[in-house]
Amino acid sequence: MSLKVGDLITFERTFTKRDVELFIEISGDEGIHHVTPDEQGRRVIQGLLTATLPTKVGGDHNVLARTMNFEFFRPVFTGDTIRCEVKIEKYERQEKNRSGITASFLCENQNGKEVLQGNFSGVILNS
Template sequence: MNPADLPEEGTVVRHERTFTREEVREFADLSGDRGTHHEERDEQGRLLVHGLLTATLPTKIGGDLDVLAREMTFEFRRPVHTGERIVCEVTVADVEHGDGRADVTAPFVCHNGDGELVLSGSFDGVVFA
């Protein structure tokens, strides 16, 4: 990566996604997490999305920023269901430049279409120039 392309403090990146029933089933196959709450539809025909599947939103943004994560924290605030639009916003809070690398810290928040906080946390890692 070109040093000029390193993330800067204050950078805000957003990603939106709506999870499908098929994605929840595929994640259950991949993870082995087959809790009935992920496999049985609710009265509205929705499945409960796995927390770690929801957590792919901030990890996708970290990947877009080329951050090799060292530590990630997640606080699962509200359930997410299939068919809900979820918006994730990551803010680069701190960048410490070193020899050919930058250490990055970034908190994130994810909200549903009603503006309710469903997931928050942070990640820190390194970007190599």
């Protein structure tokens, strides 16, 4: 898929207890709020696990990230479905084999509440 300025790309994911456990194994982030369920039986998802949503969209388009900025607004819990919308802000051919990209993103939970926003920039190696 060829990208252009203004394109909107969305991705949605529901986080599970197993996701939290796997991320603990990988990151070592085993804060009490990630391992102990709240009164509703939910665990808090690690912030950087939530941040994998926009990076998944970047990965789908072979973006090699140079910068990434995240602003977290509220916690995400196991069982939450998060929808991430990435908007291409800048896309330009830099050389014959690479393009520069800048994008912004917004992630909302199933209740329409913002949980994360930010931006990233990087390069795409063209074949």
